[in-house]
Amino acid sequence: MHLAEATWTDADDLETDLALLPTGSTEQHGPHAPMGTDALSAETIASEAAARFDGEVVVAPTVAVGVSEEHRHFTGSLWVSEDTFRSYIRDTVASLASHGWERVVVVNGHGGNTDALREVCGAITRQDDAYAVPWTWFDALDFEEYGVDLGHGGPAETAFVQAVRSDLVREERFDEAATGAGDAFGEFEQGSNLAYDFAEFSETGNIGDPSDGDAQLGEQLLADATESLVALLETVSERDLTRPAHR
């Protein structure tokens, strides 16, 4: 059940302790894919998994601005600090838990959010009245199986958007994106990443050639990510939430 579409009385009738909180970003994904790509992917997978799961699941509204300062040189990219992001997630999970939805999976679509999510979900679980665990859709999949790299606004993410919102993909700009793409998420030297901003290693803001994917690949990614999240929900729904005793 999507909270944003339900009434409070609908929510009151629900018998579940499970909630999904989608998180994404609003950041450039090259000249061809929308800035809402990560929020769209997280929200879509959360919706599909909630529909497939055998039982009721609350789907909270998507947190659409994340930890994305590295994209600041590309117009329109928005970001909040890690502190702000963690606080926002923690308070939102606390309000979900106050209604009895105390098992929360944060469904994430943006790589820059992952460290902050792992940290805050640990703090919530240890110190608050909820159990929270982050799940990032592309970390759940093995991209070698699909014959593409994840990239950024590359074949995988672009394919995903082609599958669910093809109107938002500018295929006529794929050549431009391929020409300006970066090779990797940084400038690696002796195991250290020397770059902090995306504009240091990608001219057009993407990594990977978006024309290497298509809507069919996107459908497969959506199906496989949904299956993974449903399996995780089944495990989380049955997990013993008591913390270990002191040794």
Ligand SMILES: [Zn+2]
């Ligand atoms: Zn993305």
